[in-house]
Amino acid sequence: MSVDVNEAFADERATQLRAARDWERALQDRLAAGELELLPDGRYRVLTGWDAGEILSAQGVPQHGLDLSLGTAALYTAVPAWHTLGNVIPGGTSDIDKVLELGGIDYQVESVPAQYPWNGETRVDTTLHHTVRTDTGASLGVVRNGYEIIQNRRAFEFLQELANDDEAIWESAGALRGGKKVFVAMRLPQHVTVDADGINDSIIPFIVAINSHDGSSSFQVVATPWRPVCGNTERLAVEHAFTRWSIRHTRKATDRIKEARRTLGLSIKYYDRLADEETALARTDLAINEFNELIDSLWEPDDTATPRSTRTREARRDRLHALLAEETERTGRTAYAAERAVTDYLDHYAPIRPSAASGLKGNKPAARGLRLLEGTDDDVKSTAHRRLMLLRRR
Structure with a gap:
């Protein structure tokens, strides 16, 4: 059976135009319904539903920057987000091993000598090393001697104690930029209320830990208040309260992580102080x-x-x-x-x-x-x- 190429092309183009019109109509409907907000640069912010606060491109497509090294987006989350990307456990989990696996951050990182070709031979720069993922072999960065790799599990496992003791829930975990940067977020059980007798604003308390493998930044733990009504991160310093704690990737870095559990107790107190000052x-x-x-x-x-x-x-x-x-x-x-x-x-x-x-x-x-x-x-x-x-x- 012969195919009229011109007719087939016309049918395909007509289908594309119908899809574009349908998308534009759906977009306008969402704008009219107050589900989306047009931003100054032509993108859109989602105002309702599970994806509230997320940003869509001018074409209505979410852009995420998540690691795709293994073919799927490296993300675990307790609520449907990122527009069907990642692995969702409704309500979350308190099992760190499950979080690392579903978040795509259960890989190891090794250090290998930095090499370069010269006059037909391979030489080694003894002052530099590459950090490399052991599951994909991808180079994550070039670091100097003395750089201490903090493995993902070691970086985040101390938070497991917080989950066990205080009924906190792992909210999300994932990797960015090919696994060069990884993160976990833990939602604390208590909520913060600003001006309970007045505006009665709610802020959800989180602890976020961020690790990098490319030499660009320290391992960090931060208190991150989130305001659901607008998707803002209300991360600011208040008087006499801890908000951030970091470790450089140097010798004994992993030993210092053991101090984090005590320090976290101070960060939790931050939320009480935050409520007082915001009120x-x-x-x-x-x-x-x-x-x-x-x-x-x-x-x-x-x-x-x-x-x-x-x-x-x-x-x-x-x-x-x-x-x-x-x-x-x-x-x-x-x-x-x-x-x-x-x-x-x-x-x-x-x-x-x-x-x-x-x-x-x-x-x-x-x-x-x-x-x-x-x-x-x-x-x-x-x-x-x-x-x-x-x-x-x-």
């Missing part, structure tokens, strides 16, 4: 000029700015005021609303240009997620918090 901000009125002063203190004006940077600054100020207006409708014009506006801007709207060195060039959503995970903007958030706390003492 104080929720009860502190804010004038518009005070918000403008806050913006200028975080992003200082530049008298020599170019027209382009001036437009960027004006766009940032406009966005921050719009976010403040949204928060004011719900919580009143308070220092708390101002802090939420700054956090929302940093988490979801601030410009980001992922470099080739990051391994995420061109993938802004994944790069933004990595910024949240690593706390790139924590210092700005903490500065805003400290300045707003001064208003409380007027």
Whole structure:
């Protein structure tokens, strides 16, 4: 039976056009229903359902940056997320071995000498080594002598004690950039309530541990409050409370991890202090000029700015005021609303240009997620918090 190629092509193109129209119609329906929000760069933020807070590309496709070395996305999660990617255990688990396996981070890492060709022979650089995955043979990075590999299980197993003692649940785990960076997140059983007699805002407490195998960063454990109403990470420093703990990849690094269990007790107390300070901000009125002063203190004006940077600054100020207006409708014009506006801007709207060195060039959503995970903007958030706390003492 012969096939009319032109007719077949026309049918295929008609099918593609129908699919595009159906997708566009579905997208507009979701926007109209308040399920999606159009972001300034043309992407979309999911506002409802299991995927609330996730970012879609301009074509409506989620971009994740998860490790795909073994053919599937390296992700374990306690709730359906990442748009069907990864392995889901509804409600989560407290079994670390299951978490490592399903999160695709149960591999080992070895150090091998760095070699290079020279005049037809292979030479060894005795000052450098490659870190290599033993399951795929992939090189993860080049490190100097003295670099101590912290295996994934050793890095995260101390949190198992927290799960056993306090009924905490492993919320998620996974690998990024081909396994160069791995993470686990543990959800603590108690919730934090801000201004229980007023706005009654809920913050979910997490402990996140992050390990790297490419020499780019230390092993870190951070307290990471998450605000479900907008998907913000409320990670900021409060008075006399621990928020971050790190270990460099040097000798005896794995021995120092044993200290983490004691330190975690201090990080859990952080959430009590956080609730107290955020409640104080929720009860502190804010004038518009005070918000403008806050913006200028975080992003200082530049008298020599170019027209382009001036437009960027004006766009940032406009966005921050719009976010403040949204928060004011719900919580009143308070220092708390101002802090939420700054956090929302940093988490979801601030410009980001992922470099080739990051391994995420061109993938802004994944790069933004990595910024949240690593706390790139924590210092700005903490500065805003400290300045707003001064208003409380007027």
